[in-house]
Amino acid sequence: MISATMGRVGLGCMGFSQAYGPADDDRSILTIRTALDHGVTLLDTAMSYGGGHNEQLIGRAIEGRRASAVIATKFGIVRGADGVRLDAHPDRVAAYCDASLKRLGVDVIDLYYLHRVDPQVPIADTVGAMASLVTAGKVRALGLSEVSPDEFAAARAVHPIEAVQMEWSLAWREPEDDIIPAARAGEAGIVAYSPLGRGLLTGALPTEPFGPGDFRAGDPRFAGETLAANLQVVEALRSKASAYGVSTGQLALAWLLAQGGDVVPVPGSRNPERVLSNVAAAEIELTGDDLDELDAVAPRSAWRGDRRSFAAYNTSRS
Template sequence: MPVADVRLGSGDHALNVTSIGYGAMSIAGAYGSMAEDAAIDLLHHVEERGVNFIDTANIYGDGVSEQVVGKFLDGRRHDFVLATKVGIEKGGGVGQRRPRGDAAYIREQIDLSLKRLGTDYVDLYYLHRVDPEVPIEESAGALSELVEAGKVRAIGLSEATGEEIRRAHAVHPVTAVQSEWSIFSRDVETYVLPTCAELGVGFVPYSPVGRGLITDHFTPDALGEGDGRHNFPWFQAENLPLNQELAEQVLAEAAALDVPAAGLALAWLFAKAHGLGVEISPIPGTRYAEHWDELQAGLGAGGAGVELDAGVIARLDALAEQVRGERSFKVDWVSGGREGLIPRS
């Protein structure tokens, strides 16, 4: 399974990463429990498939994800491009947390993350959510100070609007923006992705298979107790049946191409990114090695996306407008909500 290299960002703040990265939220219990040994085995599997880009966050499992990733990286930190995040303060669980982006908090949290990760620097440090009470310039300035201190190589933003990206980029070059983007979630195409293309900022799509919905394996029974997807409108009882029907259309397209549905979802992303002039490295997450291989099948022979014809792309493009429910339980937390692209219920 070849994996191409891509370049996120430009100039002195660019990072070379594999065209797919591993999103390590899954190993911290977001979709169900996972033993530490099993998580480390899965990370080794991803490594064996040629992937060197690992994405985590301080909030995933309240630090558990960072700790597991740190154990995996022990003794060979420099073989990987490591990203983590700051900017969501622990509250009463999903839906009860709050964005926090003040400089003091960012300075405090980087040291805690570095300790858990067992390293003295991270390659890419994201502001996980934009704090509505803190100017983005202050948050970007604090991240810039960490670059100067040698604790961070490059800075990123997650779920920032096009305007917020521009304002932060004026303080310090932004290397990557991470936001949700998939066949079912398209709002970033209006403002965010054109801004990234204009500024030379890389893009890191999270949830590229719709939190597992756009795969060959999803069933409602997969949503066990404690599964965080219960909090997302797509998966609620009034919305899920229709959304599953739409996912079945993706599965039919994938079957006709003899690729897994998850692989087709990634191939679609690469095709769309090429058209928009943006370099991407999606970061799907899974707890299963075989599911990872299905994802990576979407990279194709060249390692940067199975080639899709215009008809397939057009049919997949038509699905997003039919999806029922919004992509987030808090629309103000995501870029499309603040840009007026996601209606408030």
């Protein structure tokens, strides 16, 4: 399983380049190196994050430390002067991979994801082109992000799929209905992005309105009465976390890790101290009774807002 080679907690790097407002590159590099210093190996990025900036940043951060990092990057979402589009045409997959290798400054990508399925291209054709990269020694393993069970099955029929990535957290549990069981049946690991609910589950959202460049301003889960209802659930979690002597965010990560040894969350943070807090969550052991209590205080039915109604979901999110 992927957790055996990637550690229990990875680092989601998108926020260093987009989605949460301006970031300082020097501090971002410090954060990445702090993560590596404390046992994080999986660095999750994509060619689309910052239009290539994110991969370049990671390349700088891992210089001289390549052996310590498991690099996962993605293709299929293209950002350019004309906006954001999907492109997973098999004729262009190799060029996208070569560009990522150059930006990252590495000879091989450990885990190469299809970021989103291109509706104009059968997924089997795209994965066939990805498989050629494995044969060429440019990629070690293949992954898929935000796919349906049928898409996963079609991809797996062409080449083994090492990991399936989706948004999954205590506050967003819909993947449990379909893709997670399918991935497990197909022996793929589970990589959970936004495992802290895009900051909601940390209990530390900014008190002011979201600033320029922070796409949570358009997410219905973070607006008006919906946000107020979600914050009430977070308060219940805060009380439970306090009883355990951990932070709300650590408890949320521990819940996710307790869902199985095949689960690797990739929380993102631009704060080195927060990265250390996230890593420490792997030391929290929750019993079956603990999980039952969490389901009681923060049941799936209590959360409000549907990310699928956010128009930018298919292309802007991780």
